[in-house]
Amino acid sequence: MSGRATVVGCIGGGQLGRMLALAGAPLGIRMRFLDPAADACAGHVGELLVGPYDDPALLDRLAAGADAVTYEFENVPPEAARRVGALPDVRALERGQDRLVEKELFRALGIPTARFGSLEDVGVPALVKSRRLGYDGKGQRLVEAVGSIGEDELAEELVPFDRELSVIAVRSRDGETAFYPVTENEHRGGILAVSRAPAPDAPQREAEEIATRLLDELGYVGVVTVELFEVEGRLLANEFAPRVHNSGHWTIDGAVTSQFESHLRAILGLPLGETRPLGSATMVNLVGSLPPLERLLAVPGAHVHLYGKEPRPGRKLGHVTLVDADEQAVAEVVALAERAWVV
Amino acid sequence: MSGRATVVGCIGGGQLGRMLALAGAPLGIRMRFLDPAADACAGHVGELLVGPYDDPALLDRLAAGADAVTYEFENVPPEAARRVGALPDVRALERGQDRLVEKELFRALGIPTARFGSLEDVGVPALVKSRRLGYDGKGQRLVEAVGSIGEDELAEELVPFDRELSVIAVRSRDGETAFYPVTENEHRGGILAVSRAPAPDAPQREAEEIATRLLDELGYVGVVTVELFEVEGRLLANEFAPRVHNSGHWTIDGAVTSQFESHLRAILGLPLGETRPLGSATMVNLVGSLPPLERLLAVPGAHVHLYGKEPRPGRKLGHVTLVDADEQAVAEVVALAERAWVV
Numbered sequence: 001m002s003g004r005a006t007v008v009g010c011i012g013g014g015q016l017g018r019m020l021a022l023a024g025a026p027l028g029i030r031m032r033f034l035d036p037a038a039d040a041c042a043g044h045v046g047e048l049l050v051g052p053y054d055d056p057a058l059l060d061r062l063a064a065g066a067d068a069v070t071y072e073f074e075n076v077p078p079e080a081a082r083r084v085g086a087l088p089d090v091r092a093l094e095r096g097q098d099r100l101v102e103k104e105l106f107r108a109l110g111i112p113t114a115r116f117g118s119l120e121d122v123g124v125p126a127l128v129k130s131r132r133l134g135y136d137g138k139g140q141r142l143v144e145a146v147g148s149i150g151e152d153e154l155a156e157e158l159v160p161f162d163r164e165l166s167v168i169a170v171r172s173r174d175g176e177t178a179f180y181p182v183t184e185n186e187h188r189g190g191i192l193a194v195s196r197a198p199a200p201d202a203p204q205r206e207a208e209e210i211a212t213r214l215l216d217e218l219g220y221v222g223v224v225t226v227e228l229f230e231v232e233g234r235l236l237a238n239e240f241a242p243r244v245h246n247s248g249h250w251t252i253d254g255a256v257t258s259q260f261e262s263h264l265r266a267i268l269g270l271p272l273g274e275t276r277p278l279g280s281a282t283m284v285n286l287v288g289s290l291p292p293l294e295r296l297l298a299v300p301g302a303h304v305h306l307y308g309k310e311p312r313p314g315r316k317l318g319h320v321t322l323v324d325a326d327e328q329a330v331a332e333v334v335a336l337a338e339r340a341w342v343v
Numbered sequence: 344m345s346g347r348a349t350v351v352g353c354i355g356g357g358q359l360g361r362m363l364a365l366a367g368a369p370l371g372i373r374m375r376f377l378d379p380a381a382d383a384c385a386g387h388v389g390e391l392l393v394g395p396y397d398d399p400a401l402l403d404r405l406a407a408g409a410d411a412v413t414y415e416f417e418n419v420p421p422e423a424a425r426r427v428g429a430l431p432d433v434r435a436l437e438r439g440q441d442r443l444v445e446k447e448l449f450r451a452l453g454i455p456t457a458r459f460g461s462l463e464d465v466g467v468p469a470l471v472k473s474r475r476l477g478y479d480g481k482g483q484r485l486v487e488a489v490g491s492i493g494e495d496e497l498a499e500e501l502v503p504f505d506r507e508l509s510v511i512a513v514r515s516r517d518g519e520t521a522f523y524p525v526t527e528n529e530h531r532g533g534i535l536a537v538s539r540a541p542a543p544d545a546p547q548r549e550a551e552e553i554a555t556r557l558l559d560e561l562g563y564v565g566v567v568t569v570e571l572f573e574v575e576g577r578l579l580a581n582e583f584a585p586r587v588h589n590s591g592h593w594t595i596d597g598a599v600t601s602q603f604e605s606h607l608r609a610i611l612g613l614p615l616g617e618t619r620p621l622g623s624a625t626m627v628n629l630v631g632s633l634p635p636l637e638r639l640l641a642v643p644g645a646h647v648h649l650y651g652k653e654p655r656p657g658r659k660l661g662h663v664t665l666v667d668a669d670e671q672a673v674a675e676v677v678a679l680a681e682r683a684w685v686v
Contacts, residue, residue, distance in 0.1 A: 005387075005651060022368055025361075025388055027636065028649035028661075044348075045368055045388055256644055271641040278621065293370065298614040301599055306371035308348060318371075 005030040006268065009062040009069035011080060013040030013048055015307035015316065016072035016244050016260075019252070021045040023260035029268075034062045041308040042072075059083050068267040070222065074241055075133055087267040088222045092242040095218070099131045099154050099239065106237045109213045113237050114229070115157035119146045122155040129154050138190070159236060161229035165199055166247040167207035170223045170262040171215040173269045178262070179208045180255060180275045182228075183247045189343055191314065194334065195247045195283040197254065206235050214240060223248070223263040246285070246316070253303040253321040254281030279324035284333050286318040288342025299332050301325045314343045348373040351607065352405040352412035354423060356383030356391055358650035358659065359415035359587050362595070364388040366603035372611075377405045384651040385415075402426045411610040413565065417584055418476055430610040431565045435585040438561070442474045442497050445582055452556045454580045457572070458500035462489045465498040472497050481533070502579060504572035508542055509590040512554035513566045513605040516612045520558060521605070522551045523598060523618045525571075526590045532686055534657065537677065538590045538626040540597065549578050557583060566591075566606040589628070589659070596646040596664040597624030622667035627676050629661040631685025642675050644668045657686045 006029045010017045013035030021031040022045055031046035038050045051058045054077045063069050063084040071086055074096045081090045095101050103116045115122050124146055130139035131152050142158070149155055164187065168180040181198030198204075211226050225245035227238040248259035257265075257273025265272055289311045296304050299322075306318040320333050349372045353360045356378030364374040365388055374389035381393045394401045397420045406412050406427040414429055417439045424433045438444050446459045458465050467489055473482035474495050485501070492498055507530065511523040524541030541547075554569050568588035570581040591602035600608075600616025608615055632654045639647050642665075649661035663676050 018368075022365060025365055025651075026646075026648040027640075028651055030387060030651075044373060265640065270637055273640065274644055294613055297370075297608065297616065300617055303369075305369040308368075308371055308373075 007032060007066045008264065008268070009034070009066040009084060010042070010046075011053055011059075011062070011069070011071035011076050011084070011086065012073045013037070013042035013046075014072060015041055015309070017042035018045055018307060019249075019258075019305075020070075020072065020244065020260045020264060023252075023258055024264050027261070027264065027270075029264060032062060032066065034058055039310070044308050053077055054080050056083065070243075070263070070267055072243055074243060088218070088220050088224070088242045092218045092220055092224070096240055096242050097132060099129055102239055103154070105214075105217070109217055111210050111213060111237045112235065114159045116154055119143065119149060119155045122157050125158050126155045127158055129156060140190070159229050159231060161231050161236070163199075163230050164238075165202060165207065165228040165230055165235070166195075166225055166245065167204075167211050167228065168223060168225050168245060168248040168251070168259055169208070169211035169215060170259075170266050170272060170275070171220045172266050172272050173221050175216075176272055177212060177215060178272045178275045179204075179211065180248060180251060180259065181277050182207045183250070185227075185247050188341070191285070191287055191316075191343065192246050193285055193287075193337075193341075195250055195281075197250050197281050197283075198277055203230070203233070203235055210235065210237055222266045223259050246319075247283075249305070249319050250281035250283040250321050250323075251275075252305065254278050254283075254323045281321055281323045282325070282330050282333075283319055283321045284330075284337045285316060286320065286337055286340065287316055288313045289340045290317055291336040291340040295336055296320055296333065299329050299336075301329055302333055311342075349611065350375060350409045351611070352377070352409040352427060353385070353389075354396055354402075354405070354412070354414035354419050354427070354429065355416045356380070356385035356389075357415060358384055358652070360385035361388055361650060362592075362601075362648075363413075363415065363587065363603045363607060366595075366601050367607050370604070370607065370613075372607060375405060375409065377401055382653070387651050396420055397423050399426065413586075413606070413610050415586055417586060431561070431563050431567070431585045435561045435563055435567070439583055439585050440475060442472055442582065446497070448557075448560070449580045452560055454553050454556060455578065456580050457502045459497055462486065462492060462498045465500050468501050469498045470501055472499060483533070502572050502574060504574050504579070506542075506573050507581075508545060508550065508571040508573055508578070509538075509568055509588065510547075510550035510554050510571065511566060511568050511588060511591040511594070511602055512551070512558060513602075513609050513615060513618070514558045514563045515609050515615050516564050518559075519615055520555060521615045521618045522547075522554065523591060523594060523602065524620050525550045526593070528570075528590050531684070534628070534630055534659075534686065535589050536628055536630075536680075536684075538593055538624075540593050540624050540626075541620055546573070546576070546578055553578065553580055565609045566602050589662075590626075592648070592662050593624035593626040593664050593666075594618075595648065597621050597626075597666045624664055624666045625668070625673050625676075626662055626664045627673075627680045628659060629663065629680055629683065630659055631656045632683045633660055634679040634683040638679055639663055639676065642672050642679075644672055645676055654685075 013033035069084040182202035183197040184199035186194045356376035412427040525545035526540040527542035529537040
């Protein structure tokens with residue numbers, strides 16, 4: 001092997017791109033990002049091209065000499081992904097961008113979901129969501145009375161779920177798959193606050209079957225995340241993200257191979273790594289403002305990950321992971337994060 | 344806490360600097376390096392100033408606005424370290440640069456060493472080493488007959504050691520210390536080939552006492568490495584390195600806090616992290632040329648770390664760490680590394 005670096009392009013230069021770059025550097029991978037923000041935080045650890053996601057000249061520079069191109073958010077313009085031959089390929093991207101298409105895909109694959117459609121289909125109360133561009137609970141409202149909704153909206157049954165789970169899976173170029181343990185996720189105001197993995201008594205096999213159907217249907221290459229509701233021991237698929245995911249950040253410190261390394265291995269055609277957990281992990285998000293770093297680092301076993309972003313209400317600024325830590329340490333980190341939480 | 348990045352300057356931009364930067368990024372630390380080589384591999388993950396180590400203007404730029412300045416090799420000109428107020432401070436650096444001064448320090452602290460001095464003091468056969476600038480077994484020769492040696496040389500007793508060990512310790516700004524488990528090191532032709540940690544049945548307490556005496560004497564801040572010989576269950580100090588060390592690379596994947604993060608925490612006045620090992624680690628160096636990446640990544644549990652350096656005989660290009668891996672996986676990595684080893 002020559003000393004030439006492997007180059008991976010990435011549409012989007014936020015914290016997911018940043019963590020991809022940090023996972024890639026030890027494999028000799030250098031990353032190049034495209035982001036409209038000149039201060040995009042992935043630019044601290046890789047090359048940054050600044051401009052719109054659909055600029056053909058910038059997209060060509062992003063892909064020039066790259067061994068693979070990927071993206072780190074799901075609202076990438078499909079024509080941009082197509083132009084650079086991004087992985088996961090545009091089939092996954094397009095289906096994930098429209099909640100209705102996404103749910104219909106689940107249905108076609110025999111994957112259970114909450115009821116969805118018009119308010120008449122679903123009944124009230126229901127959640128009405130914009131079909132496109134929603135994230136972190138944005139673009140959602142609770143509707144109590146039957147009536148008409150917009151064409152760009154979708155009604156979903158209000159599911160009395162017992163807990164929210166997610167499964168992160170990876171599929172290689174030649175169709176090999178691997179799965180991380182199912183993760184249990186707690187949200188606050190629609191934003192992920194705490195993830196625990198492996199989720200106790202989770203239906204791991206059922207979750208893997210759901211992910212496998214989706215991956216195989218899409219001829220998928222890379223990491224995918226499927227968000228799930230658990231209702232009386234059964235799983236309903238809520239949505240999927242064609243990318244690494246906040247609920248998988250625990251894998252950096254808590255699994256043999258992180259979701260970031262897994263994604264890079266997959267899109268580069270390298271052997272997949274072990275997804276085995278190293279223990280019981282808890283991941284706590286830092287949102288809106290940061291607790292004092294020295295307080296976080298004083299907690300035994302706390303792995304602190306800051307993203308280098310300016311504080312702003314509702315913004316994910318970092319996370320902390322603990323593996324096989326005692327309950328007091330976990331409680332301390334949760335308390336520090338909650339005190340600094342600003343939305 | 345504001346979103347302002349913490350900045351750490353580092354004299355030297357090789358793989359140790361690179362791994363410091365990769366460990367620092369998640370703590371919001373951005374690194375700036377000074378190195379004469381425009382292709383210094385730490386420049387891939389941080390800012391790189393190119394020029395001689397003793398250039399006052401460059402040193403001032405290195406230190407401008409930095410929260411701390413450190414170095415990643417022991418032959419930094421003391422006046423350069425002094426100019427930027429580097430940690431560990433210049434006392435450690437100066438003593439480590441001259442083997443005679445170093446051994447005399449060990450002796451003054453009551454730390455056992457092999458006999459050293461003139462050939463008459465030591466007897467023959469003896470190892471004659473240059474007092475300055477030796478590394479990876481360079482600047483050493485075996486002398487069989489008594490005679491005179493140069494003023495810049497030092498004779499050392501040829502110790503019939505049972506094994507080579509090292510201990511990595513860290514001391515905070517306020518004098519707190521922490522220690523990694525003693526590591527067992529195998530060299531090939533003077534270059535570290537394989538490290539195993541925790542070293543089975545190692546005299547951990549004795550090693551920690553040696554390190555503590557040294558750290559306290561030097562008012563040390565940061566990570567130090569003491570290389571040791573074990574002779575019939577007793578430890579002799581061979582030399583110390585005032586920096587993170589190749590024999591501690593296993594801590595990235597095999598300890599709660601890596602040696603790199605420990606060093607940064609210490610020099611920045613942050614709380615020290617846990618040095619507890621996560622299991623039994625084996626670290627294998629990749630020297631001179633690289634085995635095929637896909638072969639390394641196919642070994643279950645192999646954590647691959649490439650430094651982004653051009654292959655060259657005798658050059659350390661990367662390492663692979665396995666934690667609690669089965670013997671077959673370890674043997675496979677060792678075989679791949681040996682086959683590619685070029686000196």
